Every structure is written in structure tokens, then in C-alpha cells.
Amino acid sequence: EDQVTQSPEALRLQEGESSSLNCSYTVSGLRGLFWYRQDPGKGPEFLFTLYSAGEEKEKERLKATLTKKESFLHITAPKPEDSATYLCAVQVTYGGATNKLIFGTGTLLAVQP
Amino acid sequence: DGGITQSPKYLFRKEGQNVTLSCEQNLNHDAMYWYRQDPGQGLRLIYYSQIVNDFQKGDIAEGYSVSREKKESFPLTVTSAQKNPTAFYLCASSLRQGALQREQYFGPGTRLTVT
Numbered sequence: 001e002d003q004v005t006q007s008p009e010a011l012r013l014q015e016g017e018s019s020s021l022n023c024s025y026t027v028s029g030l031r032g033l034f035w036y037r038q039d040p041g042k043g044p045e046f047l048f049t050l051y052s053a054g055e056e057k058e059k060e061r062l063k064a065t066l067t068k069k070e071s072f073l074h075i076t077a078p079k080p081e082d083s084a085t086y087l088c089a090v091q092v093t094y095g096g097a098t099n100k101l102i103f104g105t106g107t108l109l110a111v112q113p
Numbered sequence: 114d115g116g117i118t119q120s121p122k123y124l125f126r127k128e129g130q131n132v133t134l135s136c137e138q139n140l141n142h143d144a145m146y147w148y149r150q151d152p153g154q155g156l157r158l159i160y161y162s163q164i165v166n167d168f169q170k171g172d173i174a175e176g177y178s179v180s181r182e183k184k185e186s187f188p189l190t191v192t193s194a195q196k197n198p199t200a201f202y203l204c205a206s207s208l209r210q211g212a213l214q215r216e217q218y219f220g221p222g223t224r225l226t227v228t
């Protein structure tokens with residue numbers, strides 16, 4: 001069964017304290033991995049797409065990497081405004097011609113000033 | 114500004130009533146999706162549509178219905194047959210994929226409470 005697991009469930013950091021969030025997956029036929037940020041009561045905001053092992057993407061203090069079994073979202077010198085839930089989703093083939101996303105349950109990040 | 118709008122933001126209904134959630138996009142995306150989000154669970158796919166006048170069931174379609182009469186619009190009806198309708202509902206859209214999946218963009222969500 002296709003599955004996406006995110007860890008830790010929650011993470012509390014001090015401002016400036018770098019860390020990483022993990023997204024591990026077991027799927028048949030990965031077609032892409034996506035990272036989203038979600039603020040409370042709002043829709044997810046797209047951050048990155050990764051397609052193949054070894055690929056890396058960066059945006060401000062965030063850097064996403066991908067291996068054959070997992071992805072990491074590295075947060076360098078985080079600020080309080082980085083506090084949010086970070087969602088990982090894996091794209092798999094669904095119904096023949098359609099791709100669907102399987103989402104993890106997210107990591108709730110809190111950055112203390 | 115291009116984007117996805119969902120209305121209303123909050124919706125309250127009595128048990129046994131059908132309710133329709135609105136989703137409109139002006140991104141010129143072909144594909145549109147409905148998800149539901151519950152505490153402690155990942156987003157789950159309800160219905161999706163790749164083109165106008167065509168849609169398919171997702172993983173949890175029972176008790177829901179949709180229509181896709183226009184490219185910009187993909188309304189979701191939560192019927193009285195849905196056993197646990199209280200949830201946060203998210204609409205998304207994406208460019209129609211070729212060899213690679215393009216990212217999905219999400220609306221702000223509708224929080225439905227049924228009592």
C-alpha cells in the first residue's frame with residue numbers, strides 16, 4: 001500500500017536553530033514529491049517539487065532534498081514566521097492516466113523568538 | 114490576481130441537509146480536485162476532474178457529488194448520506210499533466226460544521 005510518513009509530528013526550535021523535517025515514502029512508481037506549507041485555518045501553499053533522487057531545491061531558508069526512499073526539508077536559521085505545518089505529498093499513478101497525491105500528516109513547526 | 118476562491122469560509126448545517134461548497138479558479142487550469150482534511154490525518158481525495166463535463170471518484174467519494182460544467186468551477190455537494198461531514202474542505206487545481214505531474218494549488222478552504 002502506498003504510504004507517506006512524516007516525522008517528527010511536532011518540532012519546536014529556537015530562532016536561528018537549524019533542523020530538518022523528514023518525509024519517508026513507500027510507493028510503487030514515484031512520479032514526484034511535493035512540499036507544502038500550511039498555516040492554521042488556511043489552504044496549503046506550494047513550496048517545492050522534486051522529481052528524482054539527488055535533486056535539491058532551495059527557497060530562502062528552506063532546502064528540499066530527495067533520495068529514493070525519503071525527502072528532507074532543511075530549515076536554516078529559522079525565524080518565527082516559519083512556524084507552520086509542513087506537508088509532504090507523493091504523486092503516484094491513479095486510475096491509469098491520472099496522477100494523484102498521497103499526503104503525509106504533516107510536521108507542526110514552532111519557532112520561538 | 115490569479116488564484117482559487119472557495120466560499121463560504123465557514124458553513125454550518127443541520128444534520129440531514131445537503132450543502133454545496135463553491136470552488137472557482139482563474140488560473141486556466143484544466144484539472145481540479147476536492148480534498149477533505151481531518152485532524153491527525155493527511156488530506157484525502159474526494160473527487161477530481163481533468164476536463165469539463167468529466168469527473169472521477171477519489172478515495173472517499175461516498176456521500177459527495179460534484180459537477181464540472183465550466184472550466185473555472187468545480188462545486189462539491191455534501192449530501193445527507195455522508196456520515197461524518199464535519200471537516201475542513203480544500204479545493205485545488207493544476208495544469209493538466211503530461212509526463213510529469215504539475216503542482217496543485219489550493220484554495221483557502223471551507224470549514225463545514227454539521228450538528
